[in-house]
Amino acid sequence: MSAVPNAHSGQSGRETYKVTVPEILKKKSRHEPITCLTAYDYPTARVVDEAGVDIILVGDSLAMVVLGHHDTLAVTMDEMLHHTRAARRGTQRALLVADMPFGSYQIDLTGAVANAVRFVKEAGAEAVKIEGGEKRLELIARLAENDIPVMGHVGLTPQSVHALGGFKMQGKTLPAAEQLLRDAHAVEAAGAFSLVLESIPAEVAERITAELRIPTIGIGAGPGCDGQVLVLHDLMGLSFGVHPKFVRRYADLRAALDQAVRGFCTDVVKGGFPGEAETTHLAAEVREQWFTRQKAGLARSSTRP
Numbered sequence: 001m002s003a004v005p006n007a008h009s010g011q012s013g014r015e016t017y018k019v020t021v022p023e024i025l026k027k028k029s030r031h032e033p034i035t036c037l038t039a040y041d042y043p044t045a046r047v048v049d050e051a052g053v054d055i056i057l058v059g060d061s062l063a064m065v066v067l068g069h070h071d072t073l074a075v076t077m078d079e080m081l082h083h084t085r086a087a088r089r090g091t092q093r094a095l096l097v098a099d100m101p102f103g104s105y106q107i108d109l110t111g112a113v114a115n116a117v118r119f120v121k122e123a124g125a126e127a128v129k130i131e132g133g134e135k136r137l138e139l140i141a142r143l144a145e146n147d148i149p150v151m152g153h154v155g156l157t158p159q160s161v162h163a164l165g166g167f168k169m170q171g172k173t174l175p176a177a178e179q180l181l182r183d184a185h186a187v188e189a190a191g192a193f194s195l196v197l198e199s200i201p202a203e204v205a206e207r208i209t210a211e212l213r214i215p216t217i218g219i220g221a222g223p224g225c226d227g228q229v230l231v232l233h234d235l236m237g238l239s240f241g242v243h244p245k246f247v248r249r250y251a252d253l254r255a256a257l258d259q260a261v262r263g264f265c266t267d268v269v270k271g272g273f274p275g276e277a278e279t280t281h282l283a284a285e286v287r288e289q290w291f292t293r294q295k296a297g298l299a300r301s302s303t304r305p
């Protein structure tokens with residue numbers, strides 16, 4: 001990664017170089033795999049950033065894995081901005097991308113651009129992600145013209161869950177695979193700097209990756225993409241419900257958290273918390289005075305009628 005001064009390092013003294021959009025593009029030409037994970041708040045963004053992940057995506061999957069909705073449709077602009085700001089504070093090295101939520105760009109172009117500007121101006125995002133292929137051509141071009149880098153997203157686009165009839169793999173028939181190829185080319189031609197390929201057959205993803213100049217970031221799209229993305233809560237083992245086949249759990253934080261919470265409850269109930277290690281006492285001389293006064297106070301109260 002080249003030496004790019006970091007505008008986000010502030011006073012913390014952490015990493016002074018960062019991943020930029022041109023660096024992500026160069027990674028494709030150098031055949032260097034791109035890593036991308038979601039994060040939605042300060043601590044998780046900080047851990048992901050410090051681990052050296054290239055792209056942090058404040059995904060609208062937030063609606064499901066953090067806010068407990070059944071799909072991604074309900075999350076609002078205000079909620080996405082709030083979480084992007086928190087992730088911004090934890091991110092110094094990675095490229096920070098904010099997902100535009102459902103309804104924030106399926107409107108007129110002016111409104112969509114204004115919403116994208118809010119992510120950059122009010123929340124510190126360095127790029128936005130937009131779902132859809134050919135139908136988003138004009139919007140992606142308008143954003144790119146205005147120097148807002150765009151990450152495209154085709155295949156299973158969760159914001160289209162009702163139109164698609166569920167969270168189903170896409171591009172399984174020849175016409176559907178060919179449409180995906182056209183969508184991918186449209187996103188690139190419009191000026192996007194990268195493209196998420198979600199839940200599509202590996203052969204289709206591989207072909208798209210070979211034909212595009214911009215990097216593809218796969219999730220459920222096989223190993224032939226330029227990079228891979230996972231939802232952090234799936235990777236950590238802190239998500240609930242059915243897990244797609246493409247998820248690999250790298251930890252079981254749900255079990256670890258459960259054990260920690262149960263440990264706390266047991267200790268409190270049995271008087272084991274707090275112990276001496278977690279307790280602060282008065283200094284010796286103050287302690288002596290404190291007890292002397294207490295005794296005097298008790299003596300006074302015991303002499304009252």
Ligand code: KIV
Nearest residue numbers: 038059060061196229
């Ligand atoms: O919202 C999200 O987390 C995403 C990724 C799965 C790419 O769109």
